[in-house]
Amino acid sequence: MFMAGRVHFGPGVSSKAGELVRGFGAERALIVTDPTMERLGIAERIADHVRKAGVDVSIFSSVEPEPSVETTDVAADLARERKVQAVIGLGGGSSMDVAKAVSVLVTNEGSAAKYQGLGLVKNPGVPKIMIPTTAGTGSEVTFTAVLIRKSDGVKGGINSDFLYPEMSLLDPELTVSMPRHVTASTGMDALAHALEAYTSLKASPFSDMFAEEAITRIGRWLRVAAFNGRNIEARGEMMLAALFGGVALANAGVTACHALAYPLGGMFGVAHGTANALLIPHVARWNAPASPERFADAAALLGYPQEEGEPDHVAALFCAEALDDLVEDLGLPATLDDLDVGITEAHFDEMAEKAMGVARPMENNPRVMTKDDCVTIYREAME
Ligand SMILES: [Fe+2]
Known part of the structure; x- marks a missing residue:
């Protein structure tokens, strides 16, 4: 089993960032974040907490939505130059991924591109503390940093045990300003992690425990968090759900939904959570016959319990139904057409080819999926 180091949870917990960073013996720290966090003043607020603990702090706030190797290298150069410890x-998955990469680039020379792959990082990095401001990616608890190389457009993860964060601070107060559509799409990404881990061929009692807790919380709280963003209980439950989904994913992997979502991001720039939200009902419907009991259980966790005497294969389809309802209630795009990014049938072959290339999630999928099956699912998702 894999988990991050320490996790602190609760409203206002991010104000402890300074003493906690200091606790690692660090005298110089770098905050890696995005322009929105800077504009909202959240980056400066966290920097203040860190400074008050006597730690010298710099801010790098240029992380883009699909973070690049190039940006990561600039941040790493700054970290090396300042000799940060x-x-x-601070931010969503992008900022956290770049921060995780930077932490190992301080102690491993060269460009981030050198380490894209599995287990290529030689030396442990400096301590990294994650402060998520969305509730979805689970990056605060995983060993991956996904970076795109601007030079050739190839997206690849740095996957290394040295990327597991030493500490995560889950402060629901930092997520109250998240707009409804971001709350919705990142929350659906967390649900995809949990459901895919739950139905993965690599699922274990350990990952199940986290997946079940995540699915239950998201079924109960995602609508509330999206439509009443100031509800701190809903925000807190969603942060926990994202964390649990991340633990489930780190241990059991994801399945075909994430593989099929990948080309939507790569070829058409569709946000990761939006792509997964759109596809997850279709993948759940398609996978259900291969793992009826699991999908029936997941449906029940989402609030669609199995009727007495109802066969598993029937109850299993209610999982897809529950997901359809969530996507509709949250006002997320439900079809490839709705995305309005110009996807046509003519693209399906290339999309399917790319999805099949996402090997590990495809291998974890409970139902064997071929390239033709990918096309079938894209077609079903079209309108
Ligand atoms: Fe994801």
């Missing part, structure tokens, strides 16, 4: 990742 801790890296704080």
Whole structure:
């Protein structure tokens, strides 16, 4: 089993960032974040907490939505130049991924591109502290940093045990300003992690425990968090759900939904959570016959319990139904057409080819999926 180091949870917990960074013996730290966090003043607020603990802190706030190797290298150069002893990742998955990469680039020379792959990082990095401001990616608890190379457009993860964060601070107060559509799409990404881990061929009692807790919480709280963003209980439950989904994913992997979502991001720039939200009902419907009991259980966790005497294969389809309802209620795009990014049938072959190339998630999928099956699912998702 894999888990991050320490996790602190609760409203206002991010104000402890300074003493916690100091606790690692760090005298110089770098905050890695995005322009929105800077504009909202959240980056400066966290920097203040860190400074008050006597830690010298710099802010790098140029992380883009699909973070690049190039941006990561600039942040890493800054971290090396300032000789930082801790890296704080503040923001969504992008900022956290870049922060995780920077933490190992301080102690491993060269460009981030050198380490894209599995287990290529030689030396442990400096301590990294994650402060998520969305509730979805689970990056605060995983060992991956996904970076795109601007030079050739190839997207690849740095996957290394040295990327597991030493500490995560889950402060629901930092997520109250998240707009409805971001709350919705990132929350659906967390649900995809949990459901895919739950139905993965690599699922274990350990990952199940986290997946079940995540699915239950998201079924109960995602609508509330999206439509009443100031509800701190809903925000807190969603942060926990994202964390649990991340633990489930780190241990059991994801399946075909994430593989099929990948080309939507790569070829058409569709946000990761939006792509997964759109596809997850279709993948759940398609996978259900291969793992009826699991999908029936997941449906029940989402609030669609199995009727007495109802066969598993029937109850299993209610999982897809529950997901359809969530996507509709949250006002997320439900079809490839709705995305309005110019996807046509003519693209399906290339999309399917790319999805099949996402090997590990495809291998984890409970139902064997071929390239033709990918096309079938894209077609079903079209309108
Ligand atoms: Fe994801």
